[in-house]
Amino acid sequence: MNILTKLPDGLLNLKANELHQMLNDHTLIHLQGIIDRPLFISLLQHGNETTGWEALKVFLNNYIGKLPRSLIIYFGNLEAARYNLRLLDGQPDFNRCWPGQYQIKNETAMQLAKITQAVQSMNPFASIDIHNNTGRNPHYAGINKLTPQFINLASLFSDTIIHFTSPDGIQSGAFASFCPSVTIECGMTGTADGLEQTITFLNNLIHLPNLNDVPGVAEHQEVLNIFSTVKIKPDIPFTIAEETPNAQFVIEKDLDRHNFHMLPKGTPFGYLVQGYQEMPLIVTDQIGQDITDHYFDIQNQSVILKQNVMPAMITQSERAIKLDCLCYLMRPFKREHKSEQFLRKTS
Ligand SMILES: [Zn+2]
Known part of the structure; x- marks a missing residue:
């Protein structure tokens, strides 16, 4: 497993389709912040969903050398990102291969099981997985558990919150067993409002001491259930x-x-x-x-x-x-x- 402890020089100048020049698929970068307990951020599990990386670049440029909290950044399918595709022909969907109810046996699933174990041992504060979608949707947050911490985490991104328990093998589902986790959907790739909202979300989240009381949200939020x-x-x-x-x-x-x-x-x-x-x-x-x-x-x-x-x-x-x-x-x-x-x- 590949864990880097600093950003490779010049990484923040790269576009999503250039990241493969410096990083392999499934690379983790662990950056030390003032608070040790890390925030986990997953990007580019689908190679053409680039808002996460664009937002993270802006965010990291603001905080370089003075991160309020440690980060673990997971880079997903950089080979697909190279060609601006969700995934390449013959590849499994990365976001169906994380440890779940069903045991999937392929190379990707083995890698992701190791990553899950490694990150779990670092006791993450929260986990966020950043996506775009291909139709017109409000920007929304998806959670797999309905506890206040999960709802608070989702509320920091959007008022539109959905609860879902399938498909199996998704990243936020795997991490839900050991930390509050959320999938955020930032609208279509390349739209400015999705980028802005994601940067704001990261900025707010990185300063939070805990997710127990984000003022006034948990009781009033309406959650939609995907059935x-x-x-x-x-x-x-x-x-x-x-x-x-x-x-x-x-x-x-x-x-x-x-x-x-x-x-x-x-x-x-x-x-x-x-x-x-x-x-x-x-x-x-x-x-x-x-x-x-x-x-x-x-x-x-x-x-x-x-x-x-x-x-x-x-x-x-x-x-x-x-x-x-x-x-x-x-x-x-x-x-x-x-x-x-x-x-x-x-x-
Ligand atoms: Zn996606």
């Missing part, structure tokens, strides 16, 4: 907005405008090309059960919602849909009924 994932069946050819010769399913144009809005039943997600009847979507709950029939219906070739739901992370990228999913479905978290079981029964 299912919507994918397009792998054998169904699809397009976005316009019919093409081989497509069976055409996704509604600008579907991502619905992100984080409560949609009424009957809302169309797209339509089936004449001659096709098969439901193109597959909805699975947090334990992988097929619940498509509860949520989608076909009427006059139109694929519509069967009940009111709030989608998140609808993407307009065909590649992202194939590699990951079309979107997630959410509902406001009911604090008086915290168990997953309850949510499943009512779905």
Whole structure:
């Protein structure tokens, strides 16, 4: 494992697609600050999501030599970043290979298990994993546990907080077992407001002595619960907005405008090309059960919602849909009924 204890000269002048010139995938840099207990920051697990690195450069330039708290910076998929891709063909998604419920056996998972162990032994103060997404979404924070420390950490980034327990093997999920951890989604890559918000978040977080009382947030924050994932069946050819010769399913144009809005039943997600009847979507709950029939219906070739739901992370990228999913479905978290079981029964 690669742990550096200072920034290589010139590193802060590099763009995300140049980092591979100085660093390998999975490099850790441990920088000493005034408070010993480190903040862990994960960047570029997806190579084309560059806001984290852009924000960290600004942040480090402000604090160089006088960090209020130690940092451990994890650099993810720099080979994919080199080509401005989420991941390279043949690579696993790094953010599905961290220690989780299921044991994944590949080179990446082995590396990430070692890193997790090493960082755990340093007793991190908190962990943040920085991402962008490919559709229009508010900037939001995702957490895997609903304790005040997790909610406080997320609140420092955004008022929009989601709770999720799948997919398995994500970084914030792995670290949630030993420190407050959050995934932050800073909007689309390259947007100035996402960068600004991330820098502000880092600036606020680095000065905090603890996460127990961030004034006035925990009790009032509304948390949204992700209860299912919507994918397009792998054998169904699809397009976005316009019919093409081989497509069976055409996704509604600008579907991502619905992100984080409560949609009424009957809302169309797209339509089936004449001659096709098969439901193109597959909805699975947090334990992988097929619940498509509860949520989608076909009427006059139109694929519509069967009940009111709030989608998140609808993407307009065909590649992202194939590699990951079309979107997630959410509902406001009911604090008086915290168990997953309850949510499943009512779905
Ligand atoms: Zn990502």
